[in-house]
Every structure is written in C-alpha cells, then in structure tokens.
Amino acid sequence: MAIIVQKFGGTSVADAEKIRRAAKRAIKSVEKGFQVVVVASARGKQTDELIADALELNPNPPKREMDQLLSTGEQQSVSLFAMALDAMGYEAISFTGGQIRMITDSVHTNAKIKSIEAERIHKQLDKGKIVIIAGFQGIDEQENITTLGRGGSDTTAVALAAALGARECEIYTDVDGIHTTDPRIFKNAVKMKEISYDEMLELASLGAGVIHTRAVGFGKKYDVRIHVRSSSEETVGTIITHEVPQMEGVVVSGATVQKDMAKIGLVGVDNIPGNAAKIFASLANAKVIVNDIIQTEVSAEKANLAFTVSISDLPAAKEAVEKIKQDVNCQSIFVRDDIAEVSVVGVGMRSHYGIADKMFSALAKAKINIDSITTSEIRISCAVAKDQAEEALEAVCFAFELDKSAEERTGGS
Numbered sequence: 001m002a003i004i005v006q007k008f009g010g011t012s013v014a015d016a017e018k019i020r021r022a023a024k025r026a027i028k029s030v031e032k033g034f035q036v037v038v039v040a041s042a043r044g045k046q047t048d049e050l051i052a053d054a055l056e057l058n059p060n061p062p063k064r065e066m067d068q069l070l071s072t073g074e075q076q077s078v079s080l081f082a083m084a085l086d087a088m089g090y091e092a093i094s095f096t097g098g099q100i101r102m103i104t105d106s107v108h109t110n111a112k113i114k115s116i117e118a119e120r121i122h123k124q125l126d127k128g129k130i131v132i133i134a135g136f137q138g139i140d141e142q143e144n145i146t147t148l149g150r151g152g153s154d155t156t157a158v159a160l161a162a163a164l165g166a167r168e169c170e171i172y173t174d175v176d177g178i179h180t181t182d183p184r185i186f187k188n189a190v191k192m193k194e195i196s197y198d199e200m201l202e203l204a205s206l207g208a209g210v211i212h213t214r215a216v217g218f219g220k221k222y223d224v225r226i227h228v229r230s231s232s233e234e235t236v237g238t239i240i241t242h243e244v245p246q247m248e249g250v251v252v253s254g255a256t257v258q259k260d261m262a263k264i265g266l267v268g269v270d271n272i273p274g275n276a277a278k279i280f281a282s283l284a285n286a287k288v289i290v291n292d293i294i295q296t297e298v299s300a301e302k303a304n305l306a307f308t309v310s311i312s313d314l315p316a317a318k319e320a321v322e323k324i325k326q327d328v329n330c331q332s333i334f335v336r337d338d339i340a341e342v343s344v345v346g347v348g349m350r351s352h353y354g355i356a357d358k359m360f361s362a363l364a365k366a367k368i369n370i371d372s373i374t375t376s377e378i379r380i381s382c383a384v385a386k387d388q389a390e391e392a393l394e395a396v397c398f399a400f401e402l403d404k405s406a407e408e409r410t411g412g413s
Helices: 016-031 046-057 063-087 119-126 152-164 197-205 213-222 245-249 275-285 311-324 347-351 355-365 386-399
Strands: 003-008 035-040 092-095 102-104 113-116 130-134 137-139 145-147 168-173 194-196 226-230 238-241 254-270 290-297 302-310 332-345 372-376 379-385
Touching: 003 016, 003 152, 016 035, 016 063, 016 130, 035 063, 035 119, 035 152, 046 063, 063 092, 063 130, 063 137, 063 145, 092 119, 113 152, 119 130, 119 152, 130 152, 152 168, 152 213, 194 197, 197 213, 197 238, 197 254, 197 332, 213 226, 245 347, 254 275, 254 311, 254 386, 275 290, 275 302, 275 311, 290 372, 302 311, 311 332, 332 355, 332 386, 355 379, 355 386, 379 386
Parallel strands: 003 035, 003 168, 035 130, 092 130, 102 137, 168 226, 194 238
Antiparallel strands: 102 113, 137 145, 226 238, 254 302, 254 332, 290 302, 332 379, 372 379
C-alpha cells in the first residue's frame, strides 16, 4: 500500500476541535487506501510559552535542557492526536523522534538529521494503524533529545516521506497553498498550482514563510513530492516538485519582500587576497547569517565590500566588522538599518532576456530608488528604502503579472 505523510502545524492542532478536524483528514486518506503517517507540531503558541518559562528562570538556559523542554510540546500533540483517532474508531499509535530512531547530530536547538530507522513505523502501518510522530525532534548518538530548529516539523515530515518512500508529503497550513506573493500585502496574489524545488528554495530563503528551506531541500535531494494545502478547506493546494518544461514559460513565478533587513558597508578595504575571508570569518565566529554580498573594485589597491543581514543580527555584525577593520585596512564603515529587499524568482529567467530591465523600469516608474542589486540564475533582488517596501513589491507584481495565473500569463500553454 502507498504511504502518505501528513504534517499539521501548530495552528492546525491548536485545540480539541482542530485536532478532530486534522484526524478526519488522516481518516479520509486511510479510507482511500493509503497507509498514513502524521507529523504534528506543538499546539498553538505552546513552544513560545515554554521558551518564555525557560527565560524567566534562566536568561541563558543550557541548549541541551532547552531541547528537553521544547520537545514536550510535540509529544503532547501526538498523544492527543492518537486519542482523537481512537475515539473515532481508528487504531493509532504515537511516537517521539527518539522512539523511531530519528538520529541527528549533537547541535542542540538546530540539529541536522543523519538517519531514520523506518522499520518500527512500517510494522505499525502493516498492522493497520495510523502512526503519529512528534515533529521537530530527534536524538543524537548519545541518546540526548535534540530539536531541529525553525521549521523543524516540516523537515521531519519530508525526511520521513523520503525514508518511507511515501507517495506524497502533505503540509497542512492555515493558507490554501503557495501564492505568487504575500496576499496580505498584494491583495491580487494568485495561488500557484505547482512550483519547482529551486524556486521554492529561493522564495523560502527570501522570507516566504509557508514552508521551511530545509524541508524543501530534503524534498529536492530525495525526490519527495510536497503538497502544501489548507487544513480548513477541501481544496487542492500547491505542488512542489522537480522542474518541468512548461515552468519555463512563466518568466517570474513569485515575488517576496523582506522588511527586517540591514546593510553594512566596508569602504576602502585593501584589495588583496584573504581580506574577504578575514571579514566573513569574523562574522561567522559571531554567528551572523549573511544574506547578500556585493564587492566592488575601486582601484588596483582598494575595494568596497557590503553585505546584508537580518536586523536582529545587526549589533553582532557591527561588532564583528569593527574588530576586523584594522586588519583589512578599512577606511570607514557605514550602516543602513532602514532597508528592505524586494525579489523576483522564476526558472524562466534562465531562458528569457529583459527581466532586469522590466524590474528596474517598474521600480523607476514607481519612483523607488535601488540601493543595491544581487542576482542568482533564477532570482533578482533589489535593496530599497524600508518605507517603500510594499509599494516596490506591488510595482514588480504588476510588472510581471503576478495577479494572473500561470495559464493566463502563458496563453494556456
């Protein structure tokens, strides 16, 4: 029998009624002839509440103990889910990450999955049971409980789907799929029928919060078909899959905006081998996550180097570059904490020209100045003033017709 993995986020299991609704989803799949594995997150804001409790007792709690604590939220959810299914007349069994031997490394609060022993799950499925597994958690080789960090339950679900050879991994959320952009900002955003792994990885890394990048990365690596859909509506959502030829007909699939950004520039750095390495080693030691990097050669002797970070990383980033300033003979450092980044993404960029022209022209028409530009093979990002971020997003959405379906934009091809 084919296996379906279904993941329910915190809002989808927030109370008894929502757990029953999610349980009915699992039952429907069983009635269609599938073996069903459910992955559940902690209910509602329970993880946030546990973090607050910890910080009240200790402003710098040991990470191992944080994993012990935070893993309990998912354990409650899966037990309650199994009880709901039992009350509905269906056999179910819940497991923690440790019980199914989801082995991770030992990086507490942000562990990476190394292996999953699927045998125990298969045995229960073959007995006709629905298997419910706690998301977000595993154990290391010393039997310590670990957690997978932000988006951990998504990652658990896709990893399980890969290990079990599941037909599909369904990610149930409080939205009905993946849209061309954030519908809360651009009211005319359209739900996409499908999107490639590469496009979704770019969009997720640029702030689209529907599914985490690590989960999409797992899907791409192990060829897991991911279906993002609504937990409250009986509708088809968005399929994340491998790139197919018709996707190239859509030049831009989606757009994003990241508002909580900052930019640091190092002016007049000695233009010699090793200086960039020194700067980013200092940032890495400070555990600063760098987004985009722009380097410009001013002369044979000097270069300017700038990079963007999350606003939350700005204090640590400033401290890190101040420490290295003398070593790289930097003339001055400037900081902008009032910028946002608007991006367009699409695999069609590989086979079409004029994308940059259209984006820059749209921003110019809206009288929005571009601070800096970065690109990848399927992405163009522009840093703009934070107070113009939403206006910039709307301008590029209309320019690339992201208020229309893919079929409308390609003439139905």
